[in-house]
Amino acid sequence: MIDRLVTLHTHVGTWGWRLLKLHLLWLLHTLRGGVVLGVFPATAAVHDVLRHDLMSDDIAERSGLRAEFDAAWRANLRGANVLGYVLALLWAVLLVERQLLAGAGSGLAGAAGSLLWFAAAFLAVATALVWPLAAHYDEPPVLHLRRAATLVLARPATALVTASAGSVMLAAYYLVPGLVPVLGVAAPALATTYCLRRSGILPKPAPPHDPPHDLPHDLTKESTV
DSSP states (O other), rough: HHHHHHHHHHHHHHHHHOOOOOHHHHHHHHHHTTTTTTTTHHHHHHHHHHHHHHHHGGGGOOHHHHHHHHHOOOHHHHHHHHHHHHHHHHHHHOOOHHHHHSOOOHHHHHHEEEHHHHHHHHHHHHHHHHHHHHHOOOOOHHHHHHHHHHHHHHHHHHHHHHHHHHHHHHHHHHOOGHHHHTTTTTTHHHHHHHHHHTTTOOOOOOOOOOSSSSSGGGGSOOOOO
């Protein structure tokens, strides 16, 4: 019993330290891109690193975190910004529509308001899914969005569980605001990435043949389903 508690505390401590470092790297690289061009690649890099962590037998043995994060940030500099700003545009459209409906008649606002709430819920779940999916698949940003939308429609239970895992972390931030500067983006990203990997919908890593130059084959992104 005591050994299990020690192991559990060690595991939690290792992950907590890992998430803190990832959050600090996220802040550093967000500022590195002047926020506007840095925040989305930094978010993509967090998910990339966490994907590798969850595929590893022991994250304590994974070194070179800063170099790995920097490489992921650079690799996602263009694609993540396209993906992030397309999502931002979609959210902006929904917010504008909400403002327009607020000034409309009660009949129109009631009918269209229900549709708007459904669209917002759909987009919220898809937004939670798209980043861990983008970390797994080497595809253009538009295909990431299509894959996330397809997953919401085809596997709603899996999509809701995954999105809810991230929402639980955000709720914890609301209840304990002190967690925000410590864990930041990293904890919700870990929750969604873990749930998506446990769902079984992602393909297993291919056998380690013909590895790329810089990473083992099983740590690289999948190019196809």
